[in-house]
Amino acid sequence: MASYGFSKAVRVKRGAEFTFALRRGQCAADGVLVLFAVPSQPDAPARLGITIPKKTGNAVVRNRWKRLIRESFRTQIEQIPIGHDYIIRPKKNATLNWIAVQKSVPKLACKATKNT
RNA sequence: CGAGCGGGCGGGUCGAUCGCUGGUCAGGUCAAACUGACUGGAGGAAAGUCCGGGCUCCGUAGGACAGGAUGGUCGAUAACGUCGACCGGCCGCGAGGCUAGGGAAAGUGCAGCAGAGAAUAGACCGCCGAACGGUCCGCCAACGGUGGAUGCGUGGUAAGGGUGAAACGGUGCGGUAAGAGCGCACCAGCGACCGAGGUGACUCGGUCGGCUUGGUAAACCCCAUCCGGAGCUAGACCAAACAGAAUGAAGCGGCGGUCCGUCGCGCAAAAGAACAUUCGGGUAGGUCGCAGUGGAGGCGACGAGCAAUCGUCGUGCAAAGAUAAAUGAUCGUCGUCGCGGCAGGGCUCGCCUUACCGCGGCACAGAACCCGGCUUACAAGCCCACUCGCAAU
RNA sequence: UACCCUAUGGUGUAAUUGGCAACACAUCUGAUUUUGGUUCAGACAUUCUAGGUUCAAGUCCUAGUAGGGUAG
Numbered sequence: 114m115a116s117y118g119f120s121k122a123v124r125v126k127r128g129a130e131f132t133f134a135l136r137r138g139q140c141a142a143d144g145v146l147v148l149f150a151v152p153s154q155p156d157a158p159a160r161l162g163i164t165i166p167k168k169t170g171n172a173v174v175r176n177r178w179k180r181l182i183r184e185s186f187r188t189q190i191e192q193i194p195i196g197h198d199y200i201i202r203p204k205k206n207a208t209l210n211w212i213a214v215q216k217s218v219p220k221l222a223c224k225a226t227k228n229t
Numbered sequence: 230c231g232a233g234c235g236g237g238c239g240g241g242u243c244g245a246u247c248g249c250u251g252g253u254c255a256g257g258u259c260a261a262a263c264u265g266a267c268u269g270g271a272g273g274a275a276a277g278u279c280c281g282g283g284c285u286c287c288g289u290a291g292g293a294c295a296g297g298a299u300g301g302u303c304g305a306u307a308a309c310g311u312c313g314a315c316c317g318g319c320c321g322c323g324a325g326g327c328u329a330g331g332g333a334a335a336g337u338g339c340a341g342c343a344g345a346g347a348a349u350a351g352a353c354c355g356c357c358g359a360a361c362g363g364u365c366c367g368c369c370a371a372c373g374g375u376g377g378a379u380g381c382g383u384g385g386u387a388a389g390g391g392u393g394a395a396a397c398g399g400u401g402c403g404g405u406a407a408g409a410g411c412g413c414a415c416c417a418g419c420g421a422c423c424g425a426g427g428u429g430a431c432u433c434g435g436u437c438g439g440c441u442u443g444g445u446a447a448a449c450c451c452c453a454u455c456c457g458g459a460g461c462u463a464g465a466c467c468a469a470a471c472a473g474a475a476u477g478a479a480g481c482g483g484c485g486g487u488c489c490g491u492c493g494c495g496c497a498a499a500a501g502a503a504c505a506u507u508c509g510g511g512u513a514g515g516u517c518g519c520a521g522u523g524g525a526g527g528c529g530a531c532g533a534g535c536a537a538u539c540g541u542c543g544u545g546c547a548a549a550g551a552u553a554a555a556u557g558a559u560c561g562u563c564g565u566c567g568c569g570g571c572a573g574g575g576c577u578c579g580c581c582u583u584a585c586c587g588c589g590g591c592a593c594a595g596a597a598c599c600c601g602g603c604u605u606a607c608a609a610g611c612c613c614a615c616u617c618g619c620a621a622u
Numbered sequence: 623u624a625c626c627c628u629a630u631g632g633u634g635u636a637a638u639u640g641g642c643a644a645c646a647c648a649u650c651u652g653a654u655u656u657u658g659g660u661u662c663a664g665a666c667a668u669u670c671u672a673g674g675u676u677c678a679a680g681u682c683c684u685a686g687u688a689g690g691g692u693a694g
Binding site for chain 1: 247248249262263276553557558559593594595
């Protein structure tokens with residue numbers, strides 16, 4: 114049974130890893146989110162990085178986006194292919210909706226990794 | 230009851246499940262990672278970054294200039310552009326509100342259009358006059374003189390009209406050809422002096438003076454007071470891979486607005502060392518700073534003061550600390566507001582009110598070294614003081 | 623996080639010392655033309671917002687809003 118934790122080990126932390134993923138990663142998007150996927154070690158757990166542009170809103174709105182994305186990644190970790198790093202950002206002009214985000218995260222992750 | 234004015238409080242409650250993060254303890258490990266238990270985890274503005282400080286480094290932060298800030302008085306404060314009280318001015322019937330409020334008699338500048346004239350001002354209409362010139366008429370007389378008429382030119386005047394944001398005091402009497410501070414009286418304003426009150430800004434009263442000396446300094450400027458610069462990306466320490474290298478002169482550098490002053494190294498030649506600068510790297514990365522017996526703390530009592538605030542005493546009242554960056558997600562519950570429904574009650578008979586049920590909502594906003602302010606944003610609800618109007622007693 | 627700059631018709635720019643907000647293009651309306659184009663005439667502004675100084679503010683001062691940029 115997969116744990117529902119979200120410790121530091123499963124986060125993307127380095128700025129270089131972010132820029133690499135955004136430039137070279139496989140991209141998938143829908144009306145709510147944009148997701149970039151990059152393969153890491155085959156047996157490594159899936160790692161998540163979230164980037165929210167400042168234009169999204171004020172600090173409260175940005176925090177809420179981040180928490181919802183993280184929460185949907187955490188609770189649905191079984192459905193997400195391992196061995197990849199994921200960078201997620203909200204789509205421009207998208208309105209914040211918990212159900213939509215929840216559906217979108219695993220769908221986009223599968224879609225992006227299938228292409229590699 | 231209506232309208233208003235000033236100020237304060239408040240910032241949802243309690244749980245369940247799954248998570249994040251700091252600390253302590255235990256397990257685990259060479260050391261970590263990791264696991265478990267207990268425990269702490271956003272605000273009144275944490276925001277804007279507009280001021281002021283602490284703290285850190287620059288050099289021991291000292292002088293002058295430049296530059297910047299402030300600008301009624303007294304006080305409060307670590308300090309401030311903040312706060313309190315008071316004074317002056319403007320607004321409001323009033324409670325109250327606003328106020329960058331030193332100097333225009335140190336100097337320079339500016340004032341469009343309109344208007345006659347805009348700063349040692351000016352004469353369009355108007356008013357006045359026959360001294361001068363012109364014109365007309367008469368007389369003597371012979372190219373001149375004299376008398377009268379005329380406001381055409383020249384002249385006097387600024388009371389009145391009109392323009393403007395502003396027109397170089399106002400009213401009355403005298404005066405004059407008409408007028409004018411031309412003279413006088415009173416009033417306003419300015420300056421000097423005297424007296425009274427106040428710590429002071431200033432207020433009140435009196436005497437004298439020349440008769441008036443305008444506005445703008447959030448225009449330049451002058452005066453007074455204050456400010457050294459940069460900031461936690463401050464700064465201290467540890468420290469990879471590759472790979473160490475170049476330059477300097479009797480001056481060079483520290484020195485970040487400029488100069489003085491000051492400090493470090495060097496000043497016969499060569500070599501070395503040292504010093505300084507530049508590039509590679511003091512970089513990537515990490516630890517500390519950094520989270521607390523701490524902060525110009527909070528609360529309570531007493532005292533001083535109109536107040537801001539201060540003093541003394543008491544009080545475990547007190548535990549956020551991330552770094553791609555924690556403080557969350559879902560559900561329930563109670564609270565509250567709005568709308569709708571329904572039973573009861575009131576009654577002016579279609580409105581009000583209470584219990585219950587359903588649906589929907591509950592703001593502004595997220596610590597990043599720490600404090601004191603200011604400014605701006607903010608849902609529902611609550612409290613206090615005061616003013617005006619109407620009605621009743 | 624620290625710091626800096628900008629804002630004027632729909633768009634791109636002007637406005638001297640504070641003194642009637644100007645120009646080009648676009649759009650719309652009308653005229654000319656059989657119609658269209660050209661041409662001509664006209665319309666289109668709360669100078670980002672709110673206060674203040676001044677007789678007078680796009681310009682000066684204060685506070686805010688929005689957008690953009692620089693450093694690490």
